[in-house]
Amino acid sequence: MKPVLFISCMLASIFCSSQPATPVNIFIISTDGLRWQEVFRGAAEELLTDVRFVKDTALSREMFWEETLIARRKKLMPFLWSVVEKGGQLHGNRDVKNKVNVSNLYKVSYPGYNEILTGYADPSLMSNKPRNNPNDNLLEFLNNKPAYHNKVVAFSSWNVFPYILNEQRSGFPVNSGYNRMSEKDAAVNMINKVQDSVLTKEATRYDQLTFLQARQYLGQFHPKVLMLSLGETDESAHQKQYDKYLQQAKNFDNMLAELWYMVQTDPFYKDNTLFVITTDHGRGSKPSKWYSHSMLVEGSSETWLALLGPGINPVGEMKSNTQIWQKQIAATVAGLAGQNFEANHPVAAAFQLPVSVYTKQHEIATMSFPTLLLSSPGALFILSLLLISMRIFLQKRNSHLQQ
Template sequence: MKNRIALFVFILFGQFSIDKIQAQTKTENIILVTLDGLRWQEVFGGADSTLLKNKNYTRDYDGTAASFWNDNLEVRRRMLFPFIWNVVAQNGQLHGNRNAGSKVNVANPYQFSYPGYNEMLTGYADPTVNSNDKVMNKNTNVLEFINQQKEFKGKVAVFSSWDAFPYILNEPRSGIYVNSDTDTINFKNSNLKLINDLQSLAPRPVGVRPDVITYMAGREYLKAYHPRILYIAFDETDDLAHAGMYDQYLNSAHAEDAMLADIWSIVQSNPQYKNKTTLIITCDHGRGDAIKDQWKDHGQDIKDSGETWLAVIGPDTKTMGEVKTTEQLYQRQYAATIAALLGLEFTAEHPMGKPIWDIYTK
């Protein structure tokens, strides 16, 4: 039975009045998608003209400009992210446009992947999580916590391109299903068998499983096994940025937006998920921008790389569109927020950020 929430809030989940009856969340399922290292500058501003015109970063200027450039900012960001701007912005919330006063930051000091995913999923910016080494995470994550609840047991699944996720989520301890990089899916479903073949035979131009195969594995698992919590972790935007391939970085980001549109279409056509599912889209860290050549990199020595963004759409999410008021959100708040959307209070042995609604409580 979901916990009832009595709050006067203005947040991701809507606006409640203190003198009305207690409200109950409508969210029964969560889909979390992360686009590794995708900058807020592209999410809110579209293609960067300086990087687009730099031949060191954009090999195919004509083709890339035809696909993603327009002098009008609102047009070009829709060209790059049509789902985010035509669907999420119209029916949900977008946070992190610093030019409009909305700030989203990581709280960990390291500003790279493992510390970022740890913070996001455990709610704790643990200073001892300071490398990308494949070591089992000692911190309890929110997916593990949800999986321990009776109604969610065995209904949490993770599909990631980067093979560090079984360690980030401590798969042996947490007991959640994590399919990562070249793992064999090993299910009888024929579509999943085909994906086994695809992931074993496909080229790996950025060194990990292509994001489209990670997505297709997660999508077909959703259709076949109906998890309550599905997390899809993309990787290519980070790898292509590190390689200095701005045109391919944009192409990958655009393709991932199309995958978001596809999974949302599937969700909204299935009675188990329709109007009962919250989709959360974000990233693990930012990248350089003040010094343009640092767009490739991130970390505590790169200015701007602690700046991120957040997009949310679902039955408990008040339609606010692009947030243009002064606010400060932190990645450490996401774990408790995910649990709260399901009517749960995430508890663990470590400190954690509060659900995002608390900063709006009157």
């Protein structure tokens, strides 16, 4: 074997053995019924000054208003418009013809979450009635894969999620509504006590309680797949309280920031956790219908999507004239995890993104050759061998030519 070929084989062997792939962690995070208009434009002036929807218009304007659209949306959702815009992608700004829509006919929550998580707009799921979902979902699919088995969990404010995810069949824990945490430690006991003290327990738990439970679980058990679904944006909108709706949107952004900071300061999650941030449906696009959504309300199918983490090229706000459907999210996320999502129903194909599946092998493949050489154990030794071998080879070649 020629020296150069021999050394090349040694290099390949070292790189393959010393750089194992690490399956990406996946966090799917949703807030119920948050319009794309607020995400991409910030507070709407015609609603912010409407006394039918805002208790104190002067105070609300001070809290949420800026003269320019760019400043306004960043004031409402600073994490999205700093960290995500710089390091990820934001889809769904219809002002630049970038569209995200639900495919289901009904434009309400159960059909919407089903579509996100199963990749299938099931026409038989017509309402928010709690019934066990017959459709396989992405989370249970991942839970059945060795890399993710028993490392999947869901937390939701809305108490219908055990049915949407079919907890009985899926085989992973779903904490929703005012369910207590079963884990035993001082922090969990405190969260349970606060939750138990809520006098009127509605169908949607306070988002802060849901978030605290999820954060505690993440720190204690380090699941690889998390579904975190928050709901108070939708609750405030249905109450026709635009000021409160904006505050809940801002709270959601704050929770995203806190969760991202936690992830990026934890060695288990750092630089290997994908955030998929979205909503289940839109709302009325007309000022008189902003608080409502259904198959009869214009704008209810219009949603948005944000992506941050490994495999996501940092292109920021998407401004291309493209269309994404909610049912495509499941296959896209599965692909980013290196999986082909298969289920007991049709699954929509993944949408095209300027992304590449992130693995350690991919990282190596995109390195320059000098960087590759110097990034592996023993690389300098191998490089020295390679140079010596090449020198010997050239000396022998020159000697042969001289003869």
